[in-house]
Amino acid sequence: MAKITLNLISGRSIQQGVAMEGGKEKDLYRRACGIIELDTSDFKKLGCWKNTNVRVTSKYGSVIVKAQETSQGPHPGIGFIPMGPWANQVTNPDTYSTGMPTFKGVPVEVEVAMDQPVLLGVELVQKACRGEI
């Protein structure tokens, strides 16, 4: 299966905002933030259908999210995961002694992981803290 490297950024989306207020334990939040938005060209490279589960892996961790086509493109080479627990599994915690992690501009590898589930927000963090993933 194909593996592509991307520059990962995270940030707000209106769906993320609504779902966050709606309850982070709920499926709506997973559907809003447990995703990665890819450019059409990167989808081609990855060689999979839209809305396929993928594994995103960085130097700092790994997470399963659903790959979606970006509505705010084109941005070839850039992957976008809305801010939240999913993005933070793989983000760069280095603050350069400023207190601020490097949430944006994280080199990641993306590969298809069709059979693996995207966890719910609260569940994901709990499992990660218990060392179960």
Add this chain to the structure above:
Amino acid sequence: MSKIVTDVICPFCGTLCDDLEVEVTDDGKKITDVYNACAIGAEKFLHSQAKDRITRPRFQQPDGTWKDATYDEAAEYTAQILAKAKKPLMYGWSSTSCEAQSMGHEIAELTRACVDNTAAVCHGTSLIAIQDIGLPSCTLGEVKNRADRIIFWGCNPAHAHPRHMSRYSIFPRGFFTVKGQMSRKLIVVDPRVTDTAKLADVHLQIEQGRDYELLNAFRVAFKNEWLPDMVAGIPKEKIREAADMMKSGRFGIIFFGMGVTQTISKNHNIDEAIAVTKDLNEYTKFSIMPMRGHYNVTGSGEVLGWQFGYPYSVDLTRGFPRYNPGDTSSIDLLNRGEVDAVFVIGSDPGAHFPISAVKQIARVPSVCIDPHITPTSGVSKLHVPVAFVGVETDGSAYRMDNVPIDCRKVVDPPEGMLTDEEFLTKVRDRVKQLKGRA
């Protein structure tokens, strides 16, 4: 029958819209509808009414199940872990009132804790930059009435601050901007073609992580100095063209967001953006403003400022305030394993901190004060649900331009629920006893 509460303040983002109208039942107990709010704001009011809402404190058992407790038991546990700890961290504060923050600071001073707010992962680096070179800014009404040049740099209000563009920055007709959007030129700098960028007169699709270089190039362009052919993926002609557009306005403003504060160079990006603004004041009038996220993160910075002298990441362990992000900041304190107890209120580090820092919260005694179930409450030993500030209780908040607005109470909280301030007062009183200061 139902009645309408007017001039309601939206306790979601730093835009702090204060023109909401909320329809409530005659008994004033239920919210039936919300007008003038964006989708997120409306959801915040409506979700507060959710049937499955947690209304009592609960302790997490070793097996991961929850056991209900009283607010007194919760206050006792909270006071105990804070009083016992050698270096407790009291984090959050951005989604609660200034009155609750003030009470929290008293607890922090009594227990000699570290106090930090969500600027730590939002605009903390902006604050560092402001401390380095200042901040020429203005209130949002000035933008509405005067601004003919609007720059959104690394921010996407269409998603993060949905009513910002209609209330203040792009569309409104002001005193000197009678033609509304027609009176204004819009420049957007973003590596993606965001929904905000789609509205722009000029979109500079910057190479991610090169904001510092591009901002520097603008300053060079103002002075008509030599430029390389390309900077951050933008041709120099386009840079000079945008620079002239900025200079030629009568009143301009740069709004910036996490696209620059969380990207490499961080505070330096803002530092250079402020320098750009300062330079532009040699040619015309220009301001710059951070797009603050949580509705009262600004208020937390203000209260910390007048009580302790620093806007976030305040270390009180020696009995007096100290400040140096990189040392006294939450992410570093957690990643470096410096704290032995964690208290969270009005924010969700579990969702918004890198997982390495969240794991540290899970390792130590911890309490999470939040109306919602969140990843933070999910990994805390104690979850204390409270009333929604700005929905079920009033209190002071500060808008992204530092303008204070008094949040309104719209409905009563569920029977027997406490507000942040009420719960913190219990904790403060207990801590005073434990510290022999009562």
Add this chain to the structure above:
Amino acid sequence: MKNPPALYLEADTISPDWFAGKTAAQIAELPVYEGNTPGKLGDYFEITGNAGPTATDTKIVVKGDVKKIKYLGMKMSAGELLVEGSPDQYAGAWMSGGTMLVKGDVDAFAGIGMKGGELTIEGNAGNYLGAAYRGDWRGMAGGKIFVKGNAGSDVGMYMNGGEIVINGNVDVHLATHAEGGKIVIKGNSPGKMGGQMVEGDVVIFGTIDVMMPGFKYADDVELEVDGSKGLFTHYIGDTGERHKKKKGQIVYGNLYQKI
């Protein structure tokens, strides 16, 4: 070091200025802090020997694992401090005199606000080496910092004087806002170097991945660094920043790169 702290230890009292004129017993009584909990130096360290009558003739040797000790040698004004391990943040911070030698690495904020003296680090240095404290426009004013290994980001921010020499590589943002002083880098830089620089010199022997647009080519010059001569490309900047005039000439920051 006999009992390492559970958290981190603030030991700004480990400095010739504090030790001067004290016996081992008195030194053991000096205050230290583990978070909000006060303690004594003797609770954590075994102390032998006596200090000289003044800081100048006091030499301190710190042995053992000091990875969790902050503020070693803070504000020292004279004497010698030898650290055999790798101390945490603020090593030699605000020092104004004397010599401090660290055998291992140092974490962030080493030598910030430095006014004088010599700070030598045989390992690697962290971020904000020889930088200014938050909000202060008066950064490193004097003294010398020498790093045998690599250094992190924000070296010499707001530097006004003194010298920093780094044998290895540096991370982003070097000499930001500098208004004086000299920094020598024997290794490479990823860039973002000399941003908002008003005055001062930076000499680099290795590569710069991305040059700041505010630096423009001036000329090629021969320089003598550590006694060895060589040809360097001379850039001036930051052309976007304000600059003083001296004798009608605009004074820029100088960036020299080895050819």
Add this chain to the structure above:
Amino acid sequence: MTEYIIKNGHVFDPVQGIKGDEADIAIKDGKIVKDSEVGKSAKVIDAKGKTVMAGAVEIHAHIAGPKVNLGRIYRPEDKLFTSTPTKGLERTGSGNSIPSTFKTGYEYAKMGYTTAFEAAMPPLFSRHVHEEMRDTPIIDEGAYPVFGNNWFVMEYLKNKEIENTAAYCAWLLRATKGYAIKVVNPGGTEAWAWGLNCLSIHDPVPYFDITPAEIIKGLIEANEFLGLPHSMHIHPNNLGNPGCYETTLDTLKLAEGYKAKNKFGREQVMHLTHTQFHSYGGENWGNFESKSKEVIDYVNKHKNITIDTGNVTLDETTTMTADGPFEHHLTGLNHLKWANVDVELETAAGVVPYIYSPDIKVCAIQWSIGLELALMAKDPMRCFITTDHPNAGPFTRYPRIIKWLMSAKAREARINSFKNSDKVVSATHIAGIDKELSLYELAQMTRAGPAKSLGLSGRVGGLKPGMDADVVVYNFNPDIPVTDPEQIETAFSRAAYTFKSGVEVVVNGDVVNNGNKRTLWVDAKVKDNPLVMRDIKEKFLKYYSMTQSNYESLGHHFVPNPFAIEVDATQ
């Protein structure tokens, strides 16, 4: 409440004309009473060989609000290594040039100050100002909203509509819980919204087609129409520039022909603040010189004016003012960090750190000018001591200024140690002045005088039975000649006792009680004015970024202990 009797102190009270005679001061239920009215149980304070005065009144300082806090927030280096830990009743304190709210209250009380006024409240930010005052312990406080660049004011005064201006002022004072009409760089700050300025009183204000002179005269008239306790309080145009004294004299002359109309015993119609910054001669920094004589001579001759000095203390400090264009000018001079806030329809503010170095000629001249004004003032009841905190220096330096004013020897020592002392002497009058301020004059300049100017003479600033029991006892014996001037600074730095509204709040320089601080504001009643109310409604609908209802709602939690001074202007 505990009763007190302060025995055998040397009392200095201009209100009763007591000039250092030994007398007893009795305190009961928060008021000064006749000795006979306190019982045997009254706690006796032995003030033998000490100086007794009323609590001091701060007429002009920037101690609470958005620009003050911006200064705190953006200057971590202002606190490095100097913060004080929690101690007894005292919360932790931080900040040198801009102390935290806690430290501000404690420091004033420890120096014997019991009332202080925040000099510039941006109306849109009034909640913030009140929140900080609420967190400033012990001292009574009030705040002056700024009017000099307000759109309503400029539009009404363009058509000479004094009554409408007055009605609007009354509405705003009520909405913001403000105390007086403050004017800062009239018209110039509105011009600054376009990056411009008004440097003379005749420069037209862009778009609004009105001049600073018209704004100043109009606001004097509105102020007297309402009969407010304090007068129009002005920071004139052209602050801080060589030659600015001419603008200052032009401004002062605008008050000619106006007489105070009020029931509070106030006699002036204009208060000129931080006069030092407005008494500069020369055309540039090279030939910069003192024009204190020209300014104070005019003030001495005109009884309808009061001033405060704005003494430079020769410290590193933080400048902050609603004079936005000035701060932009200043950052161009010293290249230090610049903060600015333009406030919709109302005002602006700027903040820049500044170091008054004794080695810099201009700074030394500024130091001289401030002292000259105080020493050459003929009527100490009309010239008050301030540092325009923190602009010319932190208020915590008052004891040092008192030392310089009371001791020619201390001044001489200071002048001689200036790097350019010869140049400084030739550009100023200071070396030729041998006057030494008496304790009675000090009481006039820091107590009775400012109280009268503020329309508070019946309540504070004196020790007459019936007045608030704000009393301070200093370890200073007027019978013993001062050998070392430092004794003066030491004595006035830490009061032996401070009483606030009858509560013993400071003993031997330590806070023993956080008192019962009040917020003073002026509630002016005017005839119903539908036109003004309609204009207000329209401006909020169209131009403000906040709704009128949210602007007007100032909840109890902001002003927990208000003290309203009522004014009836309906006749």
